[in-house]
Amino acid sequence: MQTLAYGSWPSPIDAALAAAHDGQPEFVGFVGDEAWWTEPRPAEGGRRTLVRRRVGGREESVLPAPWNVRSRVIEYGGRPWAGTVVDGEPLVVFVNFADQRLYRHEPDGEPRPLTPVSSVGGGLRWAEPQLRLDRGEVWCVLEEFTGEGPSDLRRVLVAVPLDGSAAENRDAVRELIDERQRFVTAPRISPDGLRAAWLAWDHPRMPWDGTELIVADVTEDGTLRGPHTVAGGPDESIAQADWAPDGSLLYASDRGGWWNLYRDGTPVCPREEEFGGPLWKLGQRWFAPLDSGLIAVVHGRGASALGVLDPETGEVVDAAGPWTEFAATLAVHGERVVAVGASPRSAQEVVELDTRTGRARVIGAEHDDAVDPAYYPEPQIRTFTGPAGRDIHAHIYPPHNPGCVSLGDELPPYVVWAHGGPTSRVPLVLDLEIAYFTSRGIGVAEVNYGGSTGYGREYRNRLREQWGVVDVEDCAAVAQALAHEGTADPDRLAIRGGSAGGWTAAASLASTDVYACGTIIYPVLDLTGWGVGVTHDFESQYLESLVGPLAEVPGRYAERSPAEHADRVTVPFLLLQGLDDVICPPAQCVRFLERMAGRGVPHAYITFEGEGHGFRRAETMIRVLESELSLYAQVFGLHPRGIPVLELST
Template identity: 35%
Template sequence: MNVPRGSSARPENPAPGRWPSDFSAAQAVAASADYSDLCCADGALWWLTFRPEQGDSVLQRWQDGVTRTVTPQGHSVRSRVYEYGGGSFCVLPGEFEPDCLLVFVNEADQQLYLQCPEGQRLEPLTQHPECRYGGLCADLARRRVLAVEEAHLPGRVEHRLVAIGLDGSRQLLASGADFYHSPQVSDCGTQLAWIEWDRPDLSWTRTRLMLATLAADGSVAQVQSQAGADEALQQPRFDASGQLCCLSDRSGYWVPWLFADDGPRKLPAIAADHAPAPWQQGSNTWLPLTDGWMALSWSEAGYGHLALRHSVSAEERRLAHAYSRFRHLCSDGKALYCIGASPSCTAAILRIELATGELTRLLGEDTTLGVADLSRPERLLYLSAGGESAHGFFYPPRNHAQKLGQPPPLLIFTHGGPTSACYPVLDNRIQFWTQRGFAVADLNYRGSTGYGRPYRQRLQGNWGVTDVEDVLAAVDYLSQQGRVNPAQVFIRGSSAGGYTTLCSLVAGAGRFRAAASLYGVSDPLQLRAVTHKFEADYIDWLIGDPDTQPERYVERSPLAQAERIRTPVIFFQGLRDAVVLPSQTEQMVAALDDNGVPVHCVTFADERHGFRQAAHLAQVLEEELAFCQAWL
């Protein structure tokens, strides 16, 4: 790696970007524990905790004020259906004794295991090494588990809905569609709903809501579609009266609809997205309650809100005002539980009394950074190409021991997906940079979720163009506002964000001092050839048909356009990555090196797509910072 000379600042008066800080990479990573799959069952609250130090996910239970880990040592609960998983466990009450039973997906072999958390019982429920399981749902009336089954067969991958009995018996419920998502059983046990779709559609472009009758033996009968012609549906739920509800974007936003016998009817809700794109199983951003009430979370201008709303009167009660993102809602009838996050808290498990709105934090802590050190997100709204608006969040440098006497360097964050989003909540990676004098712009470029269907669809055919326009426009906007130093702009991104980062280096030659790509896409045509089934048509949707529009794949391939990149780049790659294969990074590194561009590559032998081990996450932050500081 070649490092420019004369770039170090005087220790007694460090320039922005070189501020010393006690907030280390290890501390930033240690504070990144997360929770998911919250549910109420058997008189307790259950959830998964991701532990970065161990690199695993364990099931925990909260009951009578006590939190207990129930996953046996040596196991990790995580599904890899569609590679992104979700819905990795469910709880069934005990039949003849007070002990409940758990069914979970073991990360190592992707099989279902039956566990009695109060005893020593732990046994495999499935033994199909060619299959993975996810999206688990308890069928309480029949004491069995419904699941999405992903079968890796010679030359193909098949998906179906299955029921697995507690004796290991298997019953096929639905097959023939390319994808299945979110099975749900009515409380009475007579109805089954799910989401399905076929290629080339995607889970956020067009799906079908299916409703079926369950016979006494558990088989499926009278299957009918409840979907319209051009809508994406997600998170089907049965309300207290047994009527089917679901989020649909037919009105332009994901909002709840009631699918009654006389036709679908939109339920009262703010005209805003009530869910992100359904990459994973098990999402729960809204919930029908009793007496006509619903618990709803939604996003406005990127900020999350939570409320109770009546499905007839539209009466609203806002909740948890200090929080700006809400996930995995569930209820025990007395309280609403959710995973919340705020600008000062990465993730917390919240309990909210339905009658009074009183909030109690069960788990999760505010940042250890003081008020003078915490950089809070500011809404970023600016004009991009064609006069269209683009969104994001701006984080100014903050360090109580330093004064900002000049415009700071800017680091652009480009999120993955790309049909995803960033949120105005505590991200310790961002604080790691702002502590050292960098300003950070976390962008929700056009094509991100949370701003309605038309905004989400803006990347169709335009990946590598629209997102890049928004990156360059953000740099111009912040420079013109005097918020950043236009001569010290850096950019980084992971996965699809790595692709946007590399494409920005091609289009914005000379505008960036250095860049970082974490398991990023460098050749979309290669990705298209080897990617997994869930994303097999995604590249065509994002760029176009390579048979009829081959020129797009040349124009928008950072690898093919490598000679136009003169910016130093550091790469990070997991060698077990099945989404963006290591060969993509290897070829990009070689191409830049051949062109004399300063380049460095860090690989991790046991990481997949998205790093999980704390030591590796800390190493990434430290090496990325050192690389960027070398080019200040």
Template identity: 40%
Template sequence: MAKQQLASYGAWASPLSADKVVQAATGLGSPKWDGESLYWLESRPHEAGRIAIVKRLPDGREIDCLPIPFNARSRVHEYGGGAYAVKNDVVYFVNFSDQCIYRVRFAGEEPLPPESVTQPSALRFGDLFIAEDVIFGVVEDHGTSGEPVNSLAVVRLADGRVDIVASGHDFYAYPRLSADGRRLAYIAWDHPNMPWNGTYLYVADWDGEKLANAQRIAGGREESIFQPEWSPRGQLFYVSDKTNWWNLYAWDAGGTRAVAPRDVEFGRPLWQLGSSTYAFIDHSHIVATYVENGFGRLCEIDVDTGTLTDIETAFTGFDDLFADGAGGVFCVAMSTRRPAVIAKVYGKSVDTVKFGPSAALSDDWIAEPEAIVFPTTGGEVAYGFYYPPTNPQYVAPASERPPLLVMSHGGPTSAARPVYKLSIQYWTTRGFGVLDVNYGGSTGYGRKYRERLAGQWGIVDLDDCCQGALYLVERGDVDRDRLCITGGSAGGYTTLAVLAFRDLFRVGASHYGVSDLALLAKETHKFESRYIEQLVGRYPEERERFVARSPLQHVDQFACPVIFFQGEDDKVVPPNQAELMVEALKRKGVPVAYLLFPGEGHGFRKAENAKRALEAQLFFFGAILNFTPADPIDPVPIENWSK
């Protein structure tokens, strides 16, 4: 082994360039099996961020089903999901630009040009489910005055006619038809709830034209239902958190029963429609994934006896389970050392059938996550994953401790997952420690932990991020004088609020983050328009609370430099949230930088923008923490700063 070079943390040279991080960001998702072919989605930053549909033929060849610029992405709830379905070798998908449903047929092996099923209108479609001659889906009508109207609809494949079959609730998801075609299950919920707060599970009769006799069989305003699914023999299964944990249940005419109850999470927050954590492999067995202590596990469950048998794998996270009808289940599988893959689960074996991008780092460069549990305010504990600086070619001076980058995830009802993320390894290979925090309100630890954030956004998340950083300081892992924090969306709010209301961090980076809670309450889209009532309170009735927790209203308390990244077309957190903050910090004299990306929404999908954001954050941190990155980076203009 070559002798290690001596250099300060942060200045280490890394083989992981921003280009490589972006190139490896090609994502795999939503595998589906039809006939003899496997289909999946690929998100492609190098194609302006579009989502392609790929088909693998029986001989292993792969073909693109959609020509550029077609983009399989729904805009229902702005976050989409369930944007394609396949039946009898015909692909149906929602195209991003016009939100119409298109059909792709094949001439032999080659896809024909997509043909429109629905016509351009104010309707958006998502959560597609194909029956014999119709597509069930969630429809969102933006042609009405006031907020959009959400319903369940069927699209007649013969003529493209759209018929509303269920309405009256504010939101709908998971239209799922029984195998005999006679009953439809679905969930619904109403403002101010989000789907992880409280939903209703319905079963209705379907006669091929309309729904009748809708019966609510589970759920409520304080019970979250996730993924209803019919078994091959006509039982309805679903996930409920009524015992604190998202567990499996079965329903039929004889009533409801728990299936393999455990203190683990079989469900997850429904940010994107169509999420699945289990699939039937025969009439009495399912393959499922659950989360325990932040790690994803895989298991097989005998639904008659409740016997749960873990399937041992090297993976730490699983998404989008889909049965092949012959005893196997496809899924997206993630580990700590390799990009996500599409795997097939059959019996006790989990075999990769589609690799993601090639690994950008060899094993000796990869920082493994350490699951930590640390004390926080109110006698509680919080969770996170710590990644130490890892670079076999460098060592820092013995007197130094590394800087720490605290990451606060979005949502905020979401979770940090211990999986391969080059966006983390980018920092650890340069000499940063990284703490990915699962603050109170995160999922994966039960409903009670999720509800720690109820009414406490801007308090609990801040405390937990600070206490996690201090825990690592006290252990001797990191330098207290070089603590950094970053986050996107809701994590961007946590970042800004920490910098406004706590005196701990030296520098921060906000990616499309919220700075004014009142603006968010007044301006955001329908799906999240009342979310803030769960997190903070009612506006304007509790205006004082919104003012007290809004970083924009407390610029006088800022002394910490911040860099902002924003998409010009963001409808979730509009650009004025960042721009008002930037102008206020300029006037106060705080070092600040701002990068606005035209053509980007909530999150950056174009490769060149994702690259620029990553490099600009490193440049900014280097300037503030007084180190020079080893990478050649185009400078970022920093207001109120002179070295």
């Protein structure tokens, strides 16, 4: 046991190790009896591959580099693949990231394109493919750019021929509906094949504000006739819909204040828990009906468990196992359920639940301790009191290293992590990026500030017209509470965040004196320059609810923007930006830095070619972590070992 100052503890968790374990399995499904899913490859340019688990248990990557199974629909993407078995062989279609074309996987050859390329704007993009073998088609969502601007586009439900006849012919893609709604999800077909159900919404609402559940008849010629709204509206968010085997319509609605399950309009398990979540990617699934009539569910309050719901009794039986958090992806086959679970001691794994026996086991992406788990952080679930007595939910990760203790009465430095979204939350799972800091003697506080999901609509609505206020106040309240109780050094507090969390970090530096420095990652910095015509269409009117209607409160947009108040930023900061980011464009960072010029505030600005919104390449993530640690070392007087020195300019 060594007695060393915080921040200088030797750790086996270096930046390369953390980067190698970034990302998680996603979009699980069945192809016949086999479980398939997508999986990240940080060391291969950040691509995502398609993985199959053969019946014998062997995992294999279906597609070699450079194939990248990822859709860009609404920029955050959606389910990029679908598959079944035909004549004993897998029939799989997928979206390739580079050209966004839909391809048919050929087991013994190169994938064959099913859709054409367009040179207009962002081209043609596809998501949520569903195989309709009875018609020889793939039904999916099409996002089609009609001009060069980020909002010059349309979205419709379409049918793509499986025979490849649309590969060079846009006219061969059959449109199933008109474009009456701005956003749509792929249709779910009833068991008898006679009805289709999908979700739709329009600007300025986001899907967690209000969506409509639409049902239409499926005609003999494969068109959708008589679409009509059966649930939802401007103030009711329906996160997912699907058909039960008996033909009843299931959906997750927050009409009662929580995303609960309904069957043909009747609640089946009313609880103050979430059985749904924010639809950031098309095709996310929080429930899946089983042939038996039971329903596999991901549910919880502030965390999510995998369970099986009996809609007749409302009883939920959760899967036993070490997993404390499950992602919004589910697939069922017979009596089997496949999901993605994790815990504070294990990263995301593909988990299979046998609903007959109740036995759950890992079947893919199995967690493997890359280092002694004694170095993993030991989190605490905390609820703090914020302004006006409101609750603030957070995960606290104290410094932890089995071989080190601190010097005397020294208090540790802490970094407050503000999550992105902002309509989202941070799960309590093993994250080696957090361990990278805690194992060196730097604490981390992840804050699920007001506006976060997982705690009901009332908690989520705290951020309405209060972005840049409530999130900033809640993060500061947690930091100050840790300092006040003697957990953290009040003079060595930092804040960091990416995307919307980057906004919160920058706004915190510009409007509070709580932090000694900050790390700002692909952020929003200027509200007046982030919206229609600048950012992507999906979030182009998000500020209408987060800040207020621009036409009514234009002054508020300038008042809250860090770029407008660069003179108030007086502490060192690190700014990190992907040059291919179309959601938070680099121009915002450039304008912010221009207004910081000549003010003598130490800072560094690092950009990354080939990176967009969310860093995916191993070499990028390594530099990000090492630069961030170097910033804290310089500001807090720490002495980490073997870390390149970040050059700060003024």
